[in-house]
Amino acid sequence: MLYFSYMEEAIKQFHTQFLWKASIVNAQKLHHFGTYILNGMGGSHLAADLLRTHKPELDLLVFSDYGIPKLSQERLKKSLFIASSFSGNTEEVLHFAEEVLAKKLPLAVIAKGGKLLDFAVKHTLPHIVLPPTKVQPRSGLGFQIVALATLIGDSALVKELTRLSSRLKPHTLEKQGKKLVADLRGKVPVIYSSAKNEAIAYNWKIKFNETGKIPSFYNIFPELNHNEMTGFDVIATTESLSHKFHFIFLTDSTDHPQNRKRMQVTKKLYEDRGLSVTEVPLESTTPVSEDGNTPFTKGDGRLEKMFSSLLVADWTALHLSRIYGTEAEQVPMVEEFKRLVSS
DSSP, X not given: OHHHHHHHHHHHTGGGGGGOOOOOBTGXXXXXXXXXXXXXXXXXSHHHHHHHHHOTTSOEEEEOSXXXXXXXXXXXXXXXXXEEESSSOOHHHHHHHHHHHHTTOOEEEEESSHHHXXXXXXXXXXXXXXXXXXXXGGGOHHHHHHHHXXXXXXXXXXXXXXXXXXXXXXXXXXXXXHHHHHHHTTSEEEEEEEGGGHHHHHHHHHHHHHTSOSOOEEEEETGGGGTGGGGGOXXXXXXXXXXTEEEEEEEOTTSOHHHHHHHHHHHHHHHHTTOEEEEEEOOOOSOOOSSSSSSOOHHHHHHHHHHHHHHHHHHHHHHHHHHHTOOSSOOHHHHHHHHHHHO
């Protein structure tokens, strides 16, 4: 129950992360970049994924592997490389940072501490030090997206993010999460969204995996209509497999009309075959301004929809962990893997 209480408090206080003011050390070494390449693993690239969802026009490549991506020399030289590691000790990110520096390409760092921060200090790199929080990377998305927005110099976005501290109401979303738990008990969650909301669906999956300690999967429209859904065309011999899943459709009124139609048709096909489906709308609870008469903009509304949805996922995963008796906060299997792979 100790870790449950800690995670519960982290969720309730999530909105306060957007009040944090990030500062860039060695900022004088930065100049304007039109493109960005971020390396992060696990929870350390989730903020970048969400930023691309919010600002699809931003030329930001997320690269989660060893080394650096195979791109043209022109693209590499005009990009700012960002090494992002919440702990500062992520093996792949350290490898990335060393290779970028060896090739004398522009490099900046986001980390809470660890070897990566030491690396940034040693080489006087532009960097942002995340707050000394004890939350897990997946729970520190507010800190990380503020840091990223600051690093790329988007002051308007930083202001939008700051306003989320008053717009988001984490405690009011717990009831919705608990309701969803009743549908999910004994089932494997599968999250579906439109392609533009893929990062949100992926974050839902991650929260079920890491907080709930249960299997979970995701896919996107319209692609899944060309392949995955045929795996759920239930017949007597496959019924026992298909009925282990519960589908969560993340609906969005701003999705392409054909994708909204695809979701409804797919939902009907699944339910006709005895599969369970729950729709979870992406919605903003605070009015936004069309004419400047309120302090909130359409951009604020998109951000609120995104993070409110993820808070529902947080609450759902947390209460599932209590039902199943799993440890909600720590990730012992990840730590065990790290020990084994480094030996």
